[in-house]
Amino acid sequence: MSTATAVDERVSKASPLTRLMRRPEIGALMGALVVYIFFAVADQTGTFFSLDGTARWTDVASTYGIIAIAVALLMIGGEFDLSSGVMIGSSGLFAGLLITEYNIGVWPSIFLTFLFAAAIGFTNGWLVVTTGLPSFIVTLAMFFSLRGINLGVTKLLTDTVRVAGIAELPDGSPRPGYESAKAVFASDFSAYSFRIAVVWWLVLTVLATLVLTRTRFGNWIFAVGGDSNAARNVGVPVRRTKIMLFMYVSMSSCLVGIISLMRLKSMQAGQGVTQEFIFIIAAVVGGCLLTGGYGSAIGGTIGAAIIGMAFIGIAYAQWNTDWTWLFLGLILFVAVLTNSLIRRRFQGARK
Amino acid sequence: MTETSSHEPAALALENVGKRFGSVIALSDVSMSVPKNQVTCVLGDNGAGKSTLIKILSGVHTPSDGQMYVNGEPTTFTSPREALDMGIATVFQDLATVPLMAVWRNFYLGNEPTRGFWPFKGLRTKYAKESCKAELAEMGIDIRDTEQPVGTLSGGERQAVSIARAVHFGANVLILDEPTSALGVKQSGVVLKHIRNAADAGVSVVFITHNPHHAYLVGDNFYLLNRGQMMAEYTKDNVSREELVKAMAGGAELDALAHELGAKG
Ligand SMILES: Nc1ncnc2c1ncn2[C@@H]1O[C@H](COP(=O)(O)OP(=O)(O)OP(=O)(O)O)[C@@H](O)[C@H]1O
Ligand SMILES: [Mg+2]
Numbered sequence: 001m002s003t004a005t006a007v008d009e010r011v012s013k014a015s016p017l018t019r020l021m022r023r024p025e026i027g028a029l030m031g032a033l034v035v036y037i038f039f040a041v042a043d044q045t046g047t048f049f050s051l052d053g054t055a056r057w058t059d060v061a062s063t064y065g066i067i068a069i070a071v072a073l074l075m076i077g078g079e080f081d082l083s084s085g086v087m088i089g090s091s092g093l094f095a096g097l098l099i100t101e102y103n104i105g106v107w108p109s110i111f112l113t114f115l116f117a118a119a120i121g122f123t124n125g126w127l128v129v130t131t132g133l134p135s136f137i138v139t140l141a142m143f144f145s146l147r148g149i150n151l152g153v154t155k156l157l158t159d160t161v162r163v164a165g166i167a168e169l170p171d172g173s174p175r176p177g178y179e180s181a182k183a184v185f186a187s188d189f190s191a192y193s194f195r196i197a198v199v200w201w202l203v204l205t206v207l208a209t210l211v212l213t214r215t216r217f218g219n220w221i222f223a224v225g226g227d228s229n230a231a232r233n234v235g236v237p238v239r240r241t242k243i244m245l246f247m248y249v250s251m252s253s254c255l256v257g258i259i260s261l262m263r264l265k266s267m268q269a270g271q272g273v274t275q276e277f278i279f280i281i282a283a284v285v286g287g288c289l290l291t292g293g294y295g296s297a298i299g300g301t302i303g304a305a306i307i308g309m310a311f312i313g314i315a316y317a318q319w320n321t322d323w324t325w326l327f328l329g330l331i332l333f334v335a336v337l338t339n340s341l342i343r344r345r346f347q348g349a350r351k
Numbered sequence: 352m353t354e355t356s357s358h359e360p361a362a363l364a365l366e367n368v369g370k371r372f373g374s375v376i377a378l379s380d381v382s383m384s385v386p387k388n389q390v391t392c393v394l395g396d397n398g399a400g401k402s403t404l405i406k407i408l409s410g411v412h413t414p415s416d417g418q419m420y421v422n423g424e425p426t427t428f429t430s431p432r433e434a435l436d437m438g439i440a441t442v443f444q445d446l447a448t449v450p451l452m453a454v455w456r457n458f459y460l461g462n463e464p465t466r467g468f469w470p471f472k473g474l475r476t477k478y479a480k481e482s483c484k485a486e487l488a489e490m491g492i493d494i495r496d497t498e499q500p501v502g503t504l505s506g507g508e509r510q511a512v513s514i515a516r517a518v519h520f521g522a523n524v525l526i527l528d529e530p531t532s533a534l535g536v537k538q539s540g541v542v543l544k545h546i547r548n549a550a551d552a553g554v555s556v557v558f559i560t561h562n563p564h565h566a567y568l569v570g571d572n573f574y575l576l577n578r579g580q581m582m583a584e585y586t587k588d589n590v591s592r593e594e595l596v597k598a599m600a601g602g603a604e605l606d607a608l609a610h611e612l613g614a615k616g
Contacts, residue, residue: 214474294451
């Protein structure tokens with residue numbers, strides 16, 4: 001019998017390449033390279049490849065990516081959230097109305113909005129774990145409810161379908177707190193106008209990856225998505241884990257809502273609607289299994305990068321942007337197909 | 352409640368416990384006690400309610416009727432976590448492993464070793480992998496690579512992971528639901544030896560098996576369950592192996608079976 005550390009003769013040594021190919025996000029990473037080269041070649045303006053162009057596509061990717069990482073973790077935990085898009089609008093409107101209609105300070109409003117988002121996420125999660133209904137249905141109901149509330153409440157309070165006047169007080173003077181909030185959520189840096197959202201995106205990618213692979217909570221996320229019954233039987237707090245994941249998703253949407261509000265200085269009642277599928281696409285392209293229990297946070301990030309490149313690349317190639325959706329559809333299909341092929345090739349029986 | 356010879360309260364006891372799932376009555380009016388430092392075997396046919404019984408003991412189900420006692424104290428578990436926190440660990444019949452997760456992650460699932468302080472509390476991955484491999488070797492199972500997903504292990508290896516995990520975390524009570532059903536002769540022997548050692552080391556063991564020979568080898572007390580009811584109770588002193596085999600097979604039924612097979616042969 002070999003000792004605990006001795007090399008086992010029954011395992012062929014996994015080459016670094018094989019070990020790399022076993023990562024869930026490897027398909028997406030190769031896809032991202034292909035897409036990048038494709039648009040660098042198709043580019044008609046000569047900017048896609050430049051730092052200016054990079055600033056543009058990472059900007060699009062960052063606001064998708066911040067939420068896609070959370071959606072990826074939730075998907076690994078075995079659940080969906082279809083209200084993640086509409087929550088961008090809900091949070092932006094919530095903060096905007098607190099600031100303009102109720103004259104609450106900018107920072108307190110932002111704080112209250114994160115609490116609001118946490119409460120919405122808690123409601124999603126609590127409903128899913130107590131009713132046992134599929135999260136697809138529960139969050140679809142939340143999606144429509146919030147969509148209605150966004151329009152209804154905004155019209156009721158402002159008589160329009162948008163909230164405006166975030167940057168100035170009614171008398172035209174600058175609103176206290178706006179500049180500092182803008183610096184945190186919506187500023188630019190460097191000569192190429194990289195947006196601060198990119199920093200949020202990358203920091204959250206690193207944090208989510210650490211949580212997923214290096215903490216107990218990360219272990220529980222894989223477990224509740226892989227087999228929630230087994231997880232409960234060995235003492236994993238399944239309900240708490242799922243509820244916290246739903247809260248993380250809505251709070252990510254809230255972060256993006258605040259970012260948009262600070263950028264645009266206003267918020268439309270319909271903001272964010274239809275984006276929920278983009279986040280799911282990003283997570284799936286990034287190698288998360290729709291059935292749960294498998295995936296990575298960085299996969300969501302790479303998926304979002306591909307989508308960002310597509311949106312900007314198609315514009316730079318001077319094609320009609322209507323084609324973006326066709327492109328996303330193809331990317332989704334090809335990515336999932338490649339992911340499953342790679343998994344079968346390099347991992348044997350791993351589902 | 353059944354009396355034990357010692358004055359110590361039983362590690363676990365059930366008093367007139369029943370369990371219904373909707374209209375299905377899985378257990379009715381079951382009383383038993385699991386004395387400290389002894390191996391208590393639960394025997395019975397398929398569907399007799401053995402797994403339901405141990406799921407009550409391990410906190411998966413709450414009883415519909417009756418009362419459970421832990422160390423003589425009336426206790427109601429609302430989740431397996433509460434049982435685990437009292438040092439009651441279980442090998443479930445379905446093993447409770449997550450197929451897509453690595454062996455070492457499964458081994459420590461729910462009881463992950465960490466270091467540091469919140470929010471910088473991290474898993475001790477290196478320690479977890481090494482100790483997991485060592486614990487499995489202890490069970491007579493030599494896992495190739497603890498990074499391997501549990502779903503790719505053989506049935507017996509998976510069972511060994513589940514047993515080693517329960518032995519590791521079952522400080523007070525160890526519950527095993529047919530732990531040897533997929534094991535080879537050698538590994539079964541190792542598990543039986545571990546069961547005996549655990550009891551001798553002060554752990555109370557509940558052992559469910561279809562194999563009366565295994566039960567007789569390690570058991571101190573035997574309960575016979577049939578169609579959700581407790582049919583009989585034996586102690587090692589007042590039952591022989593033959594009686595136990597006969598009782599399990601339903602006595603007369605075994606004679607009839609022997610006759611039938613004999614007639615054919
Ligand atoms: N969750 C449940 N819902 C409905 N009925 C159940 C449930 N769990 C168990 N039962 C029923 O209770 C009875 C006892 O089941 P149990 O699993 O305890 O049997 P067992 O003695 O462990 O059998 P085996 O030896 O095959 O493992 C069975 O008839 C089963 O159908
Ligand atoms: Mg059973």
